[in-house]
Amino acid sequence: MRHGSFAAPKQAQFFRWGLGALSVLALAACSGRGDRANAPVRVHDGIALPAEASIISVPIEADLTSLAKGLDHAVPTTLWTIDKRVARCIPPQRVKIFGARVKVLPAIPCALSGVVTRGPITLRGSGTDIVAEIPVNAHVTARDAGAKLKGETADGAATVAAHITLDFAKDWSPTGKVRLQYGWTTPPGIDVLGQRITFADKADEKLRPLLGKLQRELPAQLRKLNLRAQAERAWRSAFTSISLNDDHPPVWMRITPQQVFYGGYRIEEGELHLDAAVDGNTETFIGQRPPNPQAPALPDLVKGTPGNEVRLSIPVAADYDQLEPVLQRALSKRSARPFLLPGIGPVMAQFGQVTAYGTTERRIAVGIDVVATPTSSPSSRIQGHIWLTARPINQPGSAQVTFTDLQIQGHADRLGGDLLIALGNSPGITSLIATSLEQNLTKDLTGLIAKVRAAIAERRQGDFLIRARIDRVQTGILQAAGNGVYLPVRAIGRVQIVYRPTRT
Structure with missing residues (x-):
């Protein structure tokens, strides 16, 4: 399974989640796979992750x-x-x-x-x-x-x-009453x-x-406490990219603040703590660390307590080449028994190479090499290719993937393509394909969130200590893209960035 984000759809990169870690995949070359006549259009688009509105705590501390x-x-x-x-x-x-x-x-x-x-x-x-x-x-x-x-x-x-x-x-200038x-x-x-x-x-x-x-x-x-200078330092520090995963591959959350809120102060153990927060956008990237956004001048202070909630879009995806061997094994096992086709009778079918990829209208295309032989006329053996397209769906809040709206078309090496169409439309094929394609991404989703939680619990980046947690996860509606079936996942939690210079 893959978890990914695409900074630009034209330069999409494809990644797989496997053995509890993210790993890079490249789709197999088209040569010899799916280039048969009447093949559905292959698309190469990815899923562009939306920027999420987030609020990040950036407390300011001063020694009294x-x-x-x-x-x-x-x-x-x-x-x-x-x-x-x-x-x-x-x-x-x-x-x-x-x-x-x-x-x-x-x-x-x-x-x-x-x-x-x-x-x-x-x-x-x-x-x-x-x-x-x-x-x-x-x-x-x-x-x-x-x-x-x-x-x-x-x-x-x-x-x-x-x-x-x-x-x-x-303007961040402090005042006091005695x-x-x-x-x-x-x-x-x-x-x-x-x-x-x-x-x-x-x-x-x-x-x-x-x-x-x-x-x-x-x-x-x-x-003399230089609170404005510390606020400027905290403001600049929030324009950053936080590592969610170190490698296989690296995963980053980039933060672009827009406004600063001040929610009051408190005294703890001789230190002044200003409860400040920034609101802005968070984006998820996979691969190389994205460049930090350019930080403008510190904006005027806005008094209020907006809270602290960070939203991340982290899609879980099934690569099409993961579906191919599953379907191949199911078809091979089913080929031991004849298919009963109306008007034709029993037909033995042998299934060869299986090809899967994304096609138009957010559907998945599956191509199957077939050799079909009516048992009543062995000399009428037909060799050709069946193409199926289907739409992946899930229930809201569920990671269970099912396929619906199956459509079959065929192509034969000689006259007799109708036999392949009939074979492809038979309940034995359609139900087998639909069932074999079903996936449950719950395990992959659980593994992903556990890994991200561990990665962001507390880490240091230079003079800043970053603490984060994920409180809840929401799953969206499945989408089929050129490189996989994506389950959009929104992770909602909290992030705190504290200026804590290392002491030498």
């Missing part, structure tokens, strides 16, 4: 480490300093004398000094939430003129979480004479401008 480094470089490590006087660091002290409270110490003012710094900015995230974590530390010292506060110090700590959401313009969440894990404050003095409210005022700083810096840092 550079974004974290960029934000870390853009935001100063010293967020602000503290240098101010507080009128009542220590409230007035009173004692109770004869039932009355008497102030013995006035309120003590103090001077606060200190610094608020941040630690390294780190990124984490999941789903669509990118979180820049900023550790903040405050160190405050309090002193008063009377030296009652001898450099009392306080430390505070907060974790600021900057939640970043991304979007993309149609919202802050934070809370003091240890509010900065001082315990003096049983009093707790906190400064978190003052620190909060200084944290708010950090949001504006991050919002201003984010677009520039996002541009």
Whole structure:
């Protein structure tokens, strides 16, 4: 059995599927085969496979480490300093004398000094939430003129979480929005004479401008991820031919994208994954690797989720020279018994060479050398040639090939051709030929799909990792061509092309 595709019908090549692999066949030369008088017209056309509409996943990946480094470089490590006087660091002290409270110490003012710094900015995230974590530390010292506060110090700590959401313009330029969440894990404050003095409210005022700083810096840092450059690389990589089978013979799927879709992003293990896909045409070729299509400039981004479905046309075919020996054996076995012909009686028939090929109107032609001898008149022996044409058919979704609409014609080496016509039209011949020509391509179809599945499961082509799978198979309507009977098969599955450069 053969599985093939023809880039141009005038240059059709013919292939056979045998022993679980594709193999090349050449039809036997016409000389001496089927060139007898009254032979049906031999055609040499092939089946041109249609280009199929497909959608291929081309995810774009970016390491967020550079974004974290960029934000870390853009935001100063010293967020602000503290240098101010507080009128009542220590409230007035009173004692109770004869039932009355008497102030013995006035309120003590103090001077606060200190610094608020941040630690390294780190990124984490999941789903669509990118979180820049900023550790903040405050160190405050309090002193008063009377030296009652001898450099009392306080430390505070907060974790600021900057939640970043991304979007993309149609020219692939990234944009982002930031919202802050934070809370003091240890509010900065001082315990003096049983009093707790906190400064978190003052620190909060200084944290708010950090949001504006991050919002201003984010677009520039996002541009450094070079997402457009990676999108262009993924776009160009999709204009390729993927090997479906290495040899006997090579089978290729050529992809010609037309548009790019963006369906959102997600964060996984510190990497940004853009869900991108291209839609375009897929074609199947057999033989030499077809040239890659010319890739135009990266088109505008289209937002949407078109899915991921690849369609391949991979016909399964029966070569005519595979049918010839099957029919030859059946006729030879049948020749042991006479054929009963109306008005003639029993006729013994010996069958010689069988020739099969494609003829007009998508029919198959079968020629049989015959020597017919009526048992009542052995001297009336007739030698000639019978020609049969038939139309191969199948039921939708079935790989079982049957033949219908049989038509017989004959030619003899002398008068008596009517005997051959009668012999050819006898039920013993027509039913035998129709039954012998029947083929079941299910086994061949199963073997083909299994081999293609194994070939495309995962393979590397340069810096690109290609993963593909076949989810379901649909069979079409049989067609007879010049070089074989074709069962169109549509394989539907998924293909993903990921830029994954090899590391040295």
